[in-house]
Amino acid sequence: MRALHTTQLILTLAAPAAAAVLIAGPAAALPPHPFGLPALTIGCPNQASPMSLTAATGQSGPEPGIAPGEIRFQSFPAAPPIPAAGQVTVAWANTTTGQSGVVNLEGAYPYQSKTVYTGHGEVTAAAFASITLGPAVICQNSPTVGTFIV
Template structure:
């Protein structure tokens, strides 16, 4: 019985040591995580095409320029033709804290980005917007969704 007690104590001590080491390990951010399928814009002819695709990613911190609890949302062209201009918005909710928000991405289209404080936790976000394909009317881009850990 004392061997069993000694083994149990050793197991508990080893488990506590491993847990302490894992907790003390530096936090590494996940790589940029893509949203679901690229945002599809249909019905606006541009350069001979009836559609355009815009991709989006979310990068959580800590990374240069991204603090813990923040996510940088970014867009990029996913398939030609590249629209002439656009306005892209991200809406997000943190399921762990209840925090939520809406932000317009900024920059030179199609390479928009915005770093937002979402709080730490499980974040669901959607990216949507309007696209200007030059001489054609403004079109709406279908939303795309992503799940991120901040």
Template sequence: MSARLVRRIAAVTIPIAAATVMSAGNASADPPHPFGGPALTIGCPNQGSLASLTNLTGQSGPEASPPIAKGDIRFESFPAAPPIPAAAQVTVAWLNTDTGQSGIVDLAGVYPNLSATVNTGEGNVIATGFGSINIGSSPICQANPAIGTFIA
């Protein structure tokens, strides 16, 4: 990867990561917790860009709005920076390392904001989000996985 491309990616992702970490959440529960960084998709040219970024978060319950029960985590994906993909299919695979429960869920909703609430059981959860991204008329590309840890 050329140094120029790395600098461009860093110029986009570092401010996004800082904004995500500093964003305020609901005082009644833990705010949505970001995965380790935006999911980077390389190789889908659009609007002069070779990359697209998608943010992934997980929010543990209990929470009233959106409704999240204790022992559940709401996983969400949304665009992190332009260009915004024309369509996407995002999947989250998770494992509760305390109980051994695991699962795979496709996020759903009105694109580009996709989500799913899953019963992970209470405990420490590790999750990875991945999927396919389609930017306009370009070919479908695979998003690099993003990994996060959560406490349900």
């Protein structure tokens, strides 16, 4: 009798969790996917540092602020306190549809982002950046490349 009571108790407690799993809606998009290695600049003064190290990610929709067929490119310091590069640009090509573009990321340094419509498919992108001293560009960093499914 006790075993039957224990079984009923377990089923009573587990039923709502099982129903939530079975009735749940479609899953959200994957988390941000990193580009390859961080983009590196060595031997170029950047905020009193002899180098910069910039990481970049791509986040496809649907997510809040990112519609289906769009991707948000983001950049940030890869290894604080080493600074990130100044202006980050992303060149992208949708190898499924043939669409392509070049965008400058926007936002307050060092965290920049830009959401672009790439269309659905496989997107290959390269992120590269420049370091400025006043109005003059003094260095370019090595690019980093990533592939994303949108």
